[in-house]
Amino acid sequence: MAKIPPVKGTRDFYPEKMALRNWILSGWQSISLRNGFLEYDGPIFEHLQLFTQKSGEGIASELFSLTDRGGRDLAIRPEMTPTLARMVNQQFNALPKPIKWFSMPRCCRAEKPQKGRLREFFQWNCDIVGTDSTLADAECIFTAVDYLRSVGLTAADIVVRLSSRAMLAALLADLKFNPDEFEKVYVLLDKRPKLSAEAFAELAAEQIPNPDQRKKLMQVQSLQSLKEVGELLHTDQARAALAGLTELFDQLDQLGIADYCQFDITIVRGLAYYTGPVFEIFDRQSRLRAVAAGGRYDNLLAGFGGPQASGTGFGMGDVVLEILLTEKDLLKPKAAEVDFFLIDAEPKLFDQLLQVTAQLRQAGLTAAFDYRRTSIGKQLKQASALNTRFVIILGAETIESNMVTIKDMAQGKQSQILLNKLLENPRQVL
RNA sequence: GUGAGAGUAGCUCAGUCGGCUAGAGCACCAGGUUGUGGUCCUGGGGGUCGCGGGUUCGAGUCCCGUCUCCCACCCCA
Secondary structure (H helix, E strand, O other): OOOOOOOOOOOOOOHHHHHHHHHHHHHHHHHHHHOOOEEOOOOOEEEHHHHHHHHOHHHHHHOOEEEOOOOOEEEEOOOOHHHHHHHHHHHHHHOOOOEEEEEOOEEEOOOOOEOOEOOEEEEEEEEEEOOOOHHHHHHHHHHHHHHHHHOOOOOOOEEEEEEEHHHHHHHHHHOOOOHHHHHHHHHHHHHHHHOOHHHHHHHHHHHOOOHHHHHHHHHHHOOOOHHHHHHHOOOHHHHHHHHHHHHHHHHHHHOOOHHHEEEOOOOOOOOOOOOOEEEEEEEOOOOOOOOEEEEEEOOOOHHHOOOOOOEEEEEEEHHHHHHHHHHOOOOOOOOOOEEEEEEEOOHHHHHHHHHHHHHHHHOOOOEEEOOOOOOHHHHHHHHHHOOEEEEEEEOHHHHHHOEEEEEEOOOOEEEEEEHHHHHHOHHHHO
16 A cells, blocks of 8 residues: 655644644633633635635635535635634624634645745634724734743844834825825835845836836835834825824833834735734744734725724734744743553552552543553653653552552652552642 | 755665665664663664666666655745
8 A cells, every 4th residue: 555645735743743733822822812812713614705705816726625515616714814704794793892803723725835834834813803993903913922922032033013004005195106006116115125225226117117206115115213204294194194103103112012013114015905004023033934914904894795894913823933933942832741650560459550540530630551561660661751750659568558659750759658648639749 | 836956764864986685873662680760781673765767787876757845936815
């Protein structure tokens, strides 16, 4: 028989890797909960149309799609947002606002794998729907940083690059760009960090033939602070858009993460549906792709046949995160442990060993033993391999006076205790 | 979809100009005599050298194809 290899771009989670994955996901979960998000989940596949409706038919080639026996076109979810929108739309009027939900879906995209990007991954999603308040944007950014900080990443390690589509649009309008040129400018700004000054100037000349407009573009891409943006603005409308972003930065300051956040005019996000604040989180040293990204989208629900309601949120994938944490040596999932490992010094004690094992397990403790009736040395070796905290040895003294030997594996010390007393409260020795 | 690099044991890799039965470390299993683990010592199992074809007396080694991995580009919801 032929060996079937794993599918490319997928991962096998052997116990060690599984511990890592659980560590990451449980971190996401506890941080979400302490920031007031409620967990939800949807099906792993949806109607194909749910994904193509908003993003266009072209996206179908990036999806793993299938047809069921009823001829329905389905696809495995490549992201969570359409499912979120669908679920929220179904019960929008009944849900208390703001809707503050999180999920950690397993998603699949039919991509060519490369560093930080696989065909199957986990993506932490936090969204706040049904409010225009910049506090929602601030809370989303805070939550993402809260997690990254909780695993040991400092402001010296990572940076939240933050801008606003609304402000950028107002700025461009103020500078007399034609609305149909906005999209070109967005793409140019988005590419800016990846290009040298020369390459950027070349690309700009290609895309924006008008020298006056191009001069303005160069001015825009060089903006370093909100203050500089303010000096360029003329209309009240543009000033109002700037004030919104300024307010967000103030709130982030109050939340104590100002040192993680930085205004960056080149953050526009490719996604057409973003309408307000947009951000991406990067590591400061290496050149990994964004570890998290998000923003506000005013038409999130309307785009899926729902009411006009604004939402803001972000996604964080496990793949880049794992690379980043590995580089920083911050991946430290708790190793699996066995509380008690039972050893019989004489084979005739084995029946009793099984009984005690069961009692310890019923008491909620981890208990293990060796399948082989072999020497104490061999059994101890097995106990070590399983990362055991305490070994309980049943021996001659158990037969004589119901005593057992209990050995602290880390310290190497051992003592004797009445078996009944141990079983009364096994946790006393831990 | 485009381009580059790499595939030898479970993992990391060595393998000279094409030449004996393809190796090391780690991991795994077993021993090192009676009731004490991690260290150490000894031994063992494990390979279609990614796969297919070609050149050759002879291919892990050279050539072609293919698959996979990996990196960059495109894209990035």
